[in-house]
Amino acid sequence: MGHSLLRLGISIGVLLLCLLHRSVGQTTEDSLRGRKAKVEKGGTASPVKTLTFDFETKQFDEDPDTVLSKLGKGDFFQVQINHINPLLYKVTTNLKDTAMTTAIPFPSFSSVGLDDLTKAVAALPALGQVVAPSHADDGTDFFKRISSEPPPIRTKSDVRWVISTYQKGVRDYAATLEQVNDSIDQLLYTYNKYTLYAHSEFSSVIDDEFIKNHSLETLLQGLERFRVQSIAIVESARFAQEKFLERSVGYQSIIKNDAELKEADEKTKGAFQKLFEASEKVKARLAPDVVQKYTEGIVVALNSYRRTYISMPMQVLNNSSHLTIHVVPRDEKNGMHSYTLNLLFPVDKRYFWGLSSGLYISRLHNKAYSVQTFRTSPLDTLPTYGVRMESPGRFEFGASAMVRFGVNTLWKGVGWQAGFGPALAVADKVRPRLIIGTGPAFGKNHKLLIDVGCTFGYVDRLSNVYATELPYNEKPSNIVVSKLRAGMHVSLNYMFYK
Numbered sequence: 340m341g342h343s344l345l346r347l348g349i350s351i352g353v354l355l356l357c358l359l360h361r362s363v364g365q366t367t368e369d370s371l372r373g374r375k376a377k378v379e380k381g382g383t384a385s386p387v388k389t390l391t392f393d394f395e396t397k398q399f400d401e402d403p404d405t406v407l408s409k410l411g412k413g414d415f416f417q418v419q420i421n422h423i424n425p426l427l428y429k430v431t432t433n434l435k436d437t438a439m440t441t442a443i444p445f446p447s448f449s450s451v452g453l454d455d456l457t458k459a460v461a462a463l464p465a466l467g468q469v470v471a472p473s474h475a476d477d478g479t480d481f482f483k484r485i486s487s488e489p490p491p492i493r494t495k496s497d498v499r500w501v502i503s504t505y506q507k508g509v510r511d512y513a514a515t516l517e518q519v520n521d522s523i524d525q526l527l528y529t530y531n532k533y534t535l536y537a538h539s540e541f542s543s544v545i546d547d548e549f550i551k552n553h554s555l556e557t558l559l560q561g562l563e564r565f566r567v568q569s570i571a572i573v574e575s576a577r578f579a580q581e582k583f584l585e586r587s588v589g590y591q592s593i594i595k596n597d598a599e600l601k602e603a604d605e606k607t608k609g610a611f612q613k614l615f616e617a618s619e620k621v622k623a624r625l626a627p628d629v630v631q632k633y634t635e636g637i638v639v640a641l642n643s644y645r646r647t648y649i650s651m652p653m654q655v656l657n658n659s660s661h662l663t664i665h666v667v668p669r670d671e672k673n674g675m676h677s678y679t680l681n682l683l684f685p686v687d688k689r690y691f692w693g694l695s696s697g698l699y700i701s702r703l704h705n706k707a708y709s710v711q712t713f714r715t716s717p718l719d720t721l722p723t724y725g726v727r728m729e730s731p732g733r734f735e736f737g738a739s740a741m742v743r744f745g746v747n748t749l750w751k752g753v754g755w756q757a758g759f760g761p762a763l764a765v766a767d768k769v770r771p772r773l774i775i776g777t778g779p780a781f782g783k784n785h786k787l788l789i790d791v792g793c794t795f796g797y798v799d800r801l802s803n804v805y806a807t808e809l810p811y812n813e814k815p816s817n818i819v820v821s822k823l824r825a826g827m828h829v830s831l832n833y834m835f836y837k
Contacts, residue, residue: 387652388416395422415652422646430648433663453517459613460513463506463606498590502603505583509610512576519568520621526561566625573618580611692744697832704735705799708818723810737764739774743834754780772796788832797821
């Protein structure tokens with residue numbers, strides 16, 4: 340009977356270990372197979388799990404217990420916060436991550452006025468009715484006029500025609516330059532609104548369609564187009580100014596006594612000069628260092644318009660660690676609130692292991708025997724002896740310390756486990772035991788365990804030399820020997836989660 344129980348206990352222990360090994364091995368195999376399939380499809384071998392939080396509603400998109408319970412030691416995860424403006428808030432965690440902690444400056448654009456040019460053009464005197472010389476080209480093309488062979492200037496009428504021609508030219512240049520300047524204002528005004536929207540806390544009109552129509556490339560292309568136009572205006576005006584100065588030298592003797600024409604001549608020269616000064620202002624707006632300021636503001640807006648913070652992947656280095664998320668205003672002058680979120684993880688694990696301690700009651704127990712003396716009479720000098728079995732308890736009590744492996748089931752806080760380890764039987768003599776058991780586990784982290792299994796150890800049994808049915812002429816000695824036996828047990832344990 341004892342040997343049968345021993346073989347049964349060993350078989351049960353081996354079966355439990357095999358089942359547990361197969362379960363863990365199957366899970367590992369499935370995991371490796373899944374990773375291999377993802378790699379073959381071009382995916383990532385170890386996908387990063389994401390914990391998503393909505394900053395506007397202050398709600399998680401998914402139960403954090405569900406997300407964090409899927410994490411094990413060494414796994415990677417990310418924190419994603421939606422509807423948060425990274426220009427206004429900085430996000431940090433207690434785990435390794437990076438964050439820009441300084442306040443991001445609010446970009447602004449300023450307009451450039453061309454008032455001096457406008458006044459200079461407006462001050463050009465009207466020369467009344469101008470009649471072109473018969474030998475001059477009276478077409479409307481300004482460049483054709485000034486590029487052709489200059490007609491001889493003989494009369495004040497000829498001078499009036501020359502000055503009026505260049506007055507019209509400088510007016511056209513001024514109008515074109517002001518148009519370019521206004522276009523720059525309009526473009527930058529649009530992008531100024533862009534960055535203004537980017538700094539609002541929640542609502543914003545910036546979306547994918549807005550980005551498509553107002554991209555950084557669109558801004559740079561527009562600024563480059565205006566730069567080319569302004570350069571062309573200046574080069575053309577320089578050419579016109581040179582021609583005008585050449586012709587002005589030729590008719591000075593004719594207008595030396597004509598105050599009206601002398602004033603018109605000087606103001607036309609001054610208008611050209613104001614035109615070049617205004618063109619320098621426009622050119623300065625399109626300088627590389629200034630354009631960089633424009634683009635920096637747009638890049639900031641582009642980086643923040645989706646209103647999403649995503650951390651770098653972080654690794655779980657300790658299963659009992661916690662995650663702390665800090666959301667703090669970048670600039671304290673804004674009067675915005677600070678937020679702190681604390682999470683403990685993992686909440687639940689698919690598999691668990693740990694150490695347990697507990698008490699057990701087992702069918703494995705010592706048997707007690709005593710020697711009985713038989714006499715036929717009080718004067719009998721040759722008594723006989725017999726071995727009789729006593730009736731001690733049929734159970735033994737003890738304490739155990741076991742290594743546990745288990746799996747959580749579909750019900751929260753309920754699992755199934757198996758374990759093995761040493762035990763000590765509490766009797767007249769303290770005896771060591773080996774104990775193997777399995778049973779349900781209750782609890783999320785530390786667990787209460789109920790075990791059924793086998794206990795193995797040496798117990799007192801009747802020596803094979805003696806039998807309880809036979810008489811002996813000599814008094815028996817050493818009637819009990821230690822033998823290895825197995826017995827069923829029931830135990831109550833407490834497991835410390837690892």
